[in-house]
Amino acid sequence: MESKYTPSLFEAKISDFWEKKGLFTAQVDPKKEPFCIILPPPNANGSMHLGHAMFTYEDIMIRYQKMMGKQTFWLLGLDHAGFETQYVFEKHLKKQGKSRFDYTREELFQTIWDFVMDNKDTIKKQLRRLGYALDWKKEKFTMDPSIVGIVLQTFKDLFDKGLVYRANRLIHYCTSCGTSFSDLEVQYKERIDPLYYIKYGPFTLATVRPETKFGDTALAVNPDDIRYKEWVGQELEIDGLIGPFKIRVIADKAVDPEFGTGVVKVTPAHDFTDYEMAQRHNLPLKQVIGFDGKLNEAAGKYKGLRIFSAREQVVRDMTKKGLIVKIQSDYTHRVGTCYRCGRVLEPLPKEQWFIKVKPLVDDIKKIINKRSLVVYPKRFEKQLVRILDNFIDWNISRQVVWGIRIPAYECQSKKKWFVSLEKPKKCHICGNCDFKQDEDTFDTWFSSSQWPFATLMTESKDIYNYFYPTSVMETGHDILRAWVARMLMIGFFATKQLPFQMIFLHGMVRDGKGQKMSKSKGNVIDPLLLIETYGADALRSALIFGTKEGGDVALSEEKVKGMRNFANKIWNIGRFIEMSSQTNDQSSKHIKNGKKEITENLEKEYESLRREYMINMKKYRFSQALGDVYEFIWHRFADYYLEELKEELKNGNISVLETLKKVYLGNIKMLHPFMPFITEAIGHVFYGEETSLLQIGFK
RNA sequence: GGCCGAUUAGCUCAAUUGGUUAGAGCGCUGCAUUCACAUUGCAGAAGUUGGGGGUUCAAGUCCCUCAUCGGCCACCA
Secondary structure (H helix, E strand, O other), rough: OOOOHHHHHHHHHHHHHHOOOOOOOOOOOOOOEEEEEEOOOOEEEOOOOHHHHOOHHHHHHHHHHHHHHEEEEEEEEOOOOOHHHHHHHHHHHHOOOOOHHOOHHHHHHHHHHHHHHHHHHHHHHHHHHHOOEEEEEEEEEEEOOOHHHHHHHHHHHHHHHHOOOEEEEEEEEOOOEEEEEOHHHHHHHHEEEEEEEEEEEEEEEEEEHHHHHOOEEEEEEOOOOOOOOOHHOOEEEEEEEEOEEEEEEEOOOOOOOOOOOEEEEEEEEEEOHHHHHHHHOOOOOOOEOOOOOOEHHHHHHHOOOEEEHHHHHHHHHHHHHEEEEEEEEEEEEEEEOOOOOEEEEEEEEEEEEOOOOOHHHHHHHHHHHHOOOEEEEOOOHHHHHHHHHOOOOOEEEEOOOOOOOOEEEEEOOOEEEEEEOOOOOOOOOOOOOOEOOOOEEEEHHHHHHHHHHHHHHOOOHHHHHHHHEEEEEEEHHHHHHHHHHHHHHHHHHOOOOEEEEEEEEEOOEEOOOOEEOOOOOOOOOOOHHHHHHHHHHHHHHHHHHHOOOOOEEOHHHHHHHHHHHHHHHHHHHHHHHHHHHHHHHOOOOOOOOOHHHHHHHHHHHHHHHHHHHHHHHHHHOOHHHHHHHHHHHEEEEEEHHHHHHHHHHHHHHHHHHHHHHHHHHHHHHHHHHOHHHHHHHHHOOOHHHOOOOHHHOOO
């Protein structure tokens, strides 16, 4: 053994060793208990980042369970990440002076496909460097034909059961990215905008969006507001910027009498609250803003103006007519923005596919209330229940090319929609054969929500039956809502079982000062650089050491360095024991143990450590388990016991050596789930090149 | 506005159901180098556990209150 442990000399070799031995290969063994984790599929549109290194928790669980004798399966997969990928790709195109409009739908799809295939391989290679015990041969991709088939089938099943419907509703739309979003994807940002007090017939009312006034279909006041009681129900004739128009006054509880003047204009096509009011009062929708972000013909002479210039123009014209009473310039409010490009999202009416979530939620809530789903850390269980209670119908239509195209066909003569895995041959209502497939693709989360069962279903029936439902869903708590909750809903719908028995949520990786990592702050740490410099084991254990499960991790280079030092420490302990073994060859005898008390204490301490370790691992207290071994091996075993027993070793006391070896190797095994490379390298020295600690287990 | 979390050494964080003298990593100070390891060892400095109140034989831990920070949700023109 060298005097230093050099990770780069071992890591690649050991990865190959594991795979050659097929240690990660999923198998069905009825005599063994299965343990299965589905990797949260990374987006196939970029490189590995530190967040992916948090999958170390999954690796720890898999390796630990394997060493406990279970039949494990950790399934690798990648996500096409529909809109996200298209966005990244379009930015890419822009650099080359191109845009998506230079391509046909098919060409664009194919080009992104090639781009994604390259990325897929890159990120896979990068993940492999972390030493993950994934079954590398069974890679899945959300766009695999077999997966797509299942996704389409689920959609059809939902449709047939009346849980999917098409409706013209107000949706969040990014006029720059050209697609709609679900409510979960909206990012609200605080903004300061002018609040205009405008004259509106006999009233004055406050609005930040005077440009939408052409889409007003009512005026509303609070039913209890005595100031306006007499007006309710009346129809007014008002002289507007583009001519006179008639408008009705309604009373609705959504109006806050304290805000502004207590009167609001109702613009159902461009505001969510107004839309709801319109539903209650049967008001018509009048769209004045198009999907291009410009005003349309309903806005008369303002047609063609972008929203913000239209606003300026309208305000200017209204000022001229004396219709602006006052402007409050420091009005602070929150607006929905596009989480990718950051621009303000427009509420726009659009025909889209929606999933009815209430019945799906009700089903799984019963099970969760029976406590048959474990959530760790526990506090997230409450959050999950709240999330389920607040789900609203899920808009799954996206106006992007990169994704799974919705299998819905419209009969061109009857304008009726059919959901079918293939293009229908004939409309059974009119007999016509002219169908047009919906241009839209699914929200990426619709395919991700099926990931645990869809991936396993594409394996053999035996594999599916053996490993499904999966054991643990381990992921970041930031996607509890967008992903985990939806997997529960759709997974239960499709398989009549919850897709996993347990949810383990990890926190976010932050920089050494606890700050969020971001490109603009310049504090982003590249995991590959850390691996190259300090080794994968050091990075992995730095993410776990001294943290609390579910909490954020502050990761500094110094911390990784500290763990690298630890790796070197255990390496040198091994080196010392190995050297002592060679000195104490066959000629050594079991001589009288002059340090009997010390070796006995050592064994006692070790046994108690082992017990604690087993309890901690079972209870998912990984950080504690690692911390205890760290403390013991360095500050008890090396600093104290080894120093005390050194003399005895030199005297050729082979029983002391045996005790030391036993305790040391016991610790190496306990460390293996956390630091797989170095422990395996040490294992090779003591157990031979052909043996893996994963096979030896904790025995 | 609602919910949740946090506040512990210079920095980043632990402390498993309340139980010895509150710990670690990094940093800092001093000493040690023909020793398995300087990616080391030994020794050390460093904390009124955010403030205040309460329960208890016993509180970092439980309760109340105040303050500050963070996250999620709702989202009023």
